[in-house]
Amino acid sequence: MDILSILFYLVASVIILSSIALIVVNNTVHAALLLVLIFFNSAILWLMLQAEFLAIVLVLVYVGAVLVLFLFVIMLLDIQVKKNISKKMYLLFSVFISLIMFIELYMVIFYHDFASIQKEITISELGNTYDIGLSLFTNYIFSFEVTAFILLVAIIAAIAINLNVKQRSLKQNPGKQVLESKESRLKILKDEEL
Amino acid sequence: MELLLLFIPLLLLTSSLIVGLSSNNLGKISAGILSSTLVFVALIFSSIILFNIYKHEDQILYENFYNWISISSLEIGIGYLIDKFSAVMLFVVLLISFVVHVYSISYMSEEKDFKRFFSYIALFTFSMILLVMSNNLIQLFIGWEGVGLVSYLLIGFFYKKESAIKANLKAFLINRIGDMFFILGIAMIYALFDSFDYRTIFININKVDFENLDSYFGLSYLDLSCLFLFIGAMAKSAQIPLHVWLPDSMEGPTPISALIHAATMVTAGIFMVGRLSPLFELTDFTNSFILIIGSSTALFMGLIAIYENDIKRVIAYSTISQLGYMVAALGISAYTVSFFHLFTHAFFKALLFLCAGSIIMSLHHNQDITKMGGLRSKLPVTYICFLIGTLSIIGFPLTSGFFSKDLILEVMLDNNSTISFVSYNMLLIGALVTVIYSLRLLFIVFHGDFRGGKLSSIKEQSMIILLPLILLAIFSLFSGYLIKTFVDMPIYFYGLKDIHYEGMLPFISHGILSPASIALITGFFAAKILYKDERKFKMLNSAITIKLKSFIQTKYKFDELFIYSSNKTKKISSLLASKFDIGLIDGFIVNGLPKKINKLSQILKSLSSGYLYHYAFLFVFSIVVIFGIILARIL
Amino acid sequence: MITMTHYLVFSLLLFCISIAGIFINRKNILLLLMSIELMLLSVNTNFIVFSHFSNDITGQVFVFFILAVAAAESAIGLAIIVALYRVKNSIEINLINKLKG
């Protein structure tokens, strides 16, 4: 067993265990922190697969931005932690379903001959980042632009959703005031109409 | 001549339309006189035609003056075929119609709907003439339905009377049962000859290969078609069991009972069979059927008349019975003999009805004979006329009924078959019954004491009423002497059955000595003892006779049968409507399907609970299942 | 030696756990979002594994895109949660069933 294998098993078991912990834990803050742990470990895994650019992005963007955002929201909302799972039935069901899923997909992996698509692994001299950049800005330039646009939309959408349009304060609107007439405010009723 | 024939129906149609649609400017009396005049003119035309037909031997007038429908090979025209047979019928119809027209001017003078009445009878005469002079089956059917329609309208003339409007519906419906079969018969004849035209049919009759035709229900093609035609005639001519409408039809005004329900319309069936005699001649089963129906009608309907108390109904039952005689004669192919009886019967039965009308008028619309009696002195002219009518109907020697009825009996006896022998005996008993009920009526109404209050207020009617009676009385007395004409009369070109007739005197002497005379004498004494002297016999109170009497008084439950079947039809109808149409088709399928879909969607609705994890579960679960299926198929 | 299968089984496990996470979670919508992030992570890992072993950079490019889109998604998701919290004063999933038919 070489060192890489040891590292792999170590990292993988940390990820699996913490993800199990993540789904059963009650405290949202803990969950978020567990997620950070998972992402860090995943970045290690990715590094082992020579995807250093993505590993760095994962840590920087995901852990640095998205998960911090999660934490912000958690703090902001001030959620009371309640007991999560109430019925054992649900637990049973979910475990059952994911087990079947696992078995099915495992059968795919097991029976499928992945060796045929494997090629000799060559390591680019200019590094992984260069390769990604090259194909991103040549073949996928349009998709790249779209992604940028999606991010823009996401920003605007997030703002739009939470932009509070409700008027809470008592303000005067002179324009409306001027347009009001006597008849619209006051109605004089005669005796018989009452 | 052709023009005259065209004019006869047109005159009547004009009369009907003018009187019916005219405004109030045309007064009652002038309307009556106008239409009577038009009928009279038509009558004169028809006499000219009759005269001409008899002058030229073997002349047949045939023409189509209007093409009603012509689609490729199918041609239906309106025209005429006048031979001796139809010329005589034409004359009879117009004569009775004229008499009734005149009579009605006085009889209906107090009615509000006087003009409507005249319009109807003119329309009736028109339809009847269309029927009589028709040269094809469709025209016959048109006239046939037309007279049925007018009969319907006239029975319901007093439309506020519940019994009248019931009776007219009944009459029309029963006639329609006959019509249904009649039109089927016509369709069968058409399918055979590819024509409705009498002439074509009669010419081709020998060319048809009857052996190779389809047979239905074990009857040959021709048998069945003639049977259907005859069922039509049964309804129109009130034969058992389709006779039930005729007694009820007496709800109509009396003149139309005379015209329609005694003299003309009800004899249309007889006329039709006579007209189509070349066809009926070839049938076997149907002829026997006709014979049985006719003779049983003659006997059993006569029996009912003995126990009736309504003067018009007595005469109505006697009409049915006499029609039975005619039909029975048709059954042994003695068409002209039957027609002879039709001829004489038209006069004396119309006479009896009109006399009854006169009596009813004098007694202020009382029709119950138990409230009459001793009217002889007060209504002398009516009495004499009624007497002549009665003598005729019972076949008193030398009156017209004597000739015609005796001829039927003679012919029946001559026909060598078992059925006709049985029929002969039935008709003979029928003759006895006829004597009894006719004389009963005469004795109860005109003899004895008046039972309806004061006799003094009763007066004889005006001359307008009496003249028609006298005219008809003359015809009733003397029309029988035309026997020779009828015996020799060909229908179309077919001289039919050989009728044993050796001349007037031998016939009379033979007739007087025949069993019919015994029936006459027996009947006379029976009626005299029972109804004139009103003697009581212990025998009449015995259990059997009372049972017999009550059995006859039920009228053999035919009315109940029809009421039952019409109620049953209504019940089935409403059952079908509610259970099948609304219940099954509408409820189960049309409205039920959307309801089922709605229910299904309610069930499906609960699947979308709104909870995120339910959706996710469904989603994943489906993926798992689909994935599993794919895997199973791959591995 | 760590083969491709090891990585694949690992990411499969991760995926199944996150699916279970979606079902198990009945209270906290934030945990749901986190499970989705986890799922995406396993998918991304798969991409990278295949990219690595078949020596094709395209897989990694796609991971890049997925990361971007996931970031956008979680941003909007969080925004929605905040808005939801304003309205309902809670983010419990079992209280949200506005879509009930």
Added chain:
Amino acid sequence: MISNILSLLIWVPILSGIILYFYNRNEKILNIYNVLINFFVLALSIYLLINFKQDVEAFQFIEKYNWINTLNIQYFLGVDGISTLLIILNTIIFFIVSIYNLNLKIDKRNQYYASFLIANGLTIGVFSSLDAILFYIFFEALLIPMFLIIGIWGGANRIYASIKFFIYTFFGSVLLLISFLYINSKISSFDINYLYDANFTLVEQEWLFIAMAIAFAIKIPMFPFHTWLPDAHVQAPTSGSVVLAAILLKVGAYGFIRYVLPVVPIGAMSLDIYFIILSLIAIAYVGLIAITQNDMKKLIAYSSISHMGFVTLGFFIIFQLFEKTSNVDDLIISLSGSLYQIISHGFVSASLFICVGSIYDRYKTKKISDLSGLLNQMPVYSWFFLFFALANCGLPGTSSFVGELLIIISSFKANFIYAFISSSTLIISAFYSLWLVKRVIYGEIKIDLDKNIDANNLEKLILFTLALIIIILGIYPDFIMNFMNTSLRHISETIIFKL
């Protein structure tokens, strides 16, 4: 010679109807405008009738323009004898209805008139279009004004009735569209002449026949598809019922003779027995149901179904006739009977509905049990009613006799049983018609309105005209027969040629 006369006939009423939808000022102008347009259409159609050449076999007054080239759809109009007669029937009925409507007191009068005008134009379109898709469009569009008429101006339960009516007929139309599209996929044309020339295999023909026959059977309506009609009639306003009975049902029958029998005769022949049975059931069973209806309109509606049974019987016995006699004349007689029945029933049922509508206007009830002795209070109406009831039971001298007679004699040639069952209508129709008369017209008066409520002059004119038409058609049927003869021969020969 007016060119494009058919287009004029179609679009003048439709466009003026659309104009009327938006005009709602002066009631008088509205009335005059409506009657004038209807009269104009009537006059145009009479012009069409006069200029029609009876002995020409091909379609006349043809207008043919390409419309949608990629889908082979044309704007193709033309008439033969059958469609000319139906157009005349249509314009007469709409003209009478427009006059009858003058008496009504209703809301949204302009839109009411407009619906009728549009229905008028669309029906003419149905009868004159020779392109299957064009036919389908008119056929479908006709639903809209009828739906509005029933749904807006109908009785208490109008929503249910109108939706039932709409969905029922719409279901059939979908099948019709599918079969047209299938035909197009085979012969790439919707042109009627190509349709007549097309040959399909037996299985294709059977399926096409079933789809199209169901579509038209719903419209006619035939027996198991008939339940929309009584509801629609009961709920529709009087003029709506008149149009429904007199025109709309005929569209289905026209579809049979134009698009089913000549196009897929083999399919029709192999399945004709089922449709004959359904027709016979319609005649006998639906007639029986009519007897105990308590709502006069429902009774007449059921009797309509029963009479339309004759029409379909006449259509479907032709194959058996052909097998038995192989004489084209027999086919023509049977088809003539059916078409005559169509036209006659148009007038008879229209008049009956007008009578019932007028009774309803006065007594505010259509229930037979509520009424009695109308003869005492409204004699003119009652006599007309009696006349129309008698016409309804097929009395000779009225138009209905001709059709029934021809069909009964033809059906006997095909099979004894058919004739037997179909002739039972003589009893059944007399039963329901005259029992109705007995209960409503005769007897003592039940509701005494104590006013002079008899027909006014306008109504007298309408009823008299209708009665006159019925009588004229009854005693001079050759007028119509001559008109149809060449076209029917053409159609029969097409059918026989393809068999």
